[in-house]
Amino acid sequence: MSTAIVRIVSELRSIVAAWRREGLRVAVVPTMGALHEGHLSLVRAALAKADRVIVTLFVNPKQFNNADDLAAYPRTEHDDAAKLASVGAHILYAPDAADMYPQGFATQVSVAGVSEGLCGAFRPGHFDGVATVVTKLLLQSGADLAFFGEKDFQQLHVVRRLVRDLDIPIEIIAGPTVREADGLAMSSRNARLSLAERRTAPRLAEILVQTVDRLRSGEAVEGVLSEARQKILTAGFSNVEYLELRANDDLAPIGRLDRPARLLVAAWLGQTRLIDNVEVTLPKCAAAVLQQAAA
Template identity: 85%
Template sequence: MSTAIVRIVSELRSIVAAWRREGLKIAVVPTMGALHEGHLSLVRAALAKADRVIVTLFVNPRQFNNADDLAAYPRTEHDDAAKLASAGAHILYAPDAADIYPQGFGTTVAVGGVSEGLCGTFRPGHFDGVATVVTKLLLQTGADLAFFGEKDFQQLHVVRQLVRDLDIPIEIIAGPTVREADGLAMSSRNARLSLAERNRAPRLAEILVQTAERLSSGQLIKRVLSEAQEAILAAGFSKVEYLELRADSDLASIVRLDRPARLLVAAWLGQTRLIDNLQVALPRPEVVHQAAA
């Protein structure tokens, strides 16, 4: 099966309108390209729930804080199209920046609350860029379902919030983080790692797992997080931007593990910023009882 490449929103909407007349369910998987197995797992999940799947490819300049980072972002549309054809996606929607942000464009979608802290602190304006382009892509595709990966967990919350607040009639479905065999969360940025850095990178996920286990055993949150941050630096990472325990449902800060929680981290390895997260299991009742005693 070939995947049609569409670049103009009017053409996309014409195709979607025809699908609608047939009564078909439509899903969208927004991406910035440089596709890997994490993206393709979302495509497969979308194909399992919808009749037609659109994958968007747009390297969004408004969500980059650094011009060099934007310039260095991999652009592999030809390879991406081949992967999507093999996966069975129906359309690759790859608009130009001038079409997404035409001359005179003056609107920004800003989501409060869940965009604050974590990556929001270290990448000012990033989530405004994400929210603006995602809003446009959801409206342009007119899809019934949209699939996002849990690796960008704060982004997932931002998207859910904007859809709820703006009454966009679409269901947001999360796909689990896909990892390499050694545990490293798959990311387009991994390609920037040197061989030595790539060998060290899996320690981030290993330390997250160990930290989550310690938290679930009832150990003191502040001490566990402090020691985990030291372990990340000792593993060869140059900087830990944040390592925090947040509520899984709304990213609220928590000081007691008394509700489903998520451990989130951002750390620099050389010139590459890596993020990851892991769900933290609640302590067993006997552990909570012992801690209270």
């Protein structure tokens, strides 16, 4: 099966309208291209829940803080289209920047709260760019379902919040982080790593998992996180932007493990910024106590 490439929103809407007349369920998977197995896992999940699947490919200039970073972002549309055809996606929607942001474009979607701190603290304006383009893509596609990966966990919260606040009639479905065999979270940016850096990179996930085990055993959060930051630097990372424990449901900072949480990290390895996160479930004994207290 080939995947049709569509670049104009009016054409996309015409196709989706025809699907609607047939009573078909539509899903969208927003991406910036350079597709890997993490993206394809979302496409497969979408195909399992919808009759038709649109994958968007748009390297969004509004979410980049650095012009060099935008210029260096991999653009592999031909390969991406072949990968999508291999898994059965129906449409690759790849609009031009001039069509997404035409002359005089003056609207910005900004999500407070969940966009603050973490990546939001180090990438000013990033989540405004994300929220704006995702809002456009969801409205352009008119899909019933949208799929996002948990690796970008803060982004997932931003998207959920904008959909709720703006009453966009779409269900947001999260897909688990997909990892390489050595544990490194898959990312289009991994291609920038040198051979030596690629050997070091899996240490980030390894340290996260070790830290989660310590947190679940009852050790003090502040001390455990401080030691983990040092371990990341000792492993060869040049800078740890953040390593924080946040509530799983609303990203609120937490100082002790008293509800389901996420351990989130951003760290630099050479010229590459890597992010990752790991779920932190409550120990069974703590969960039982909380359930009794709520009863």
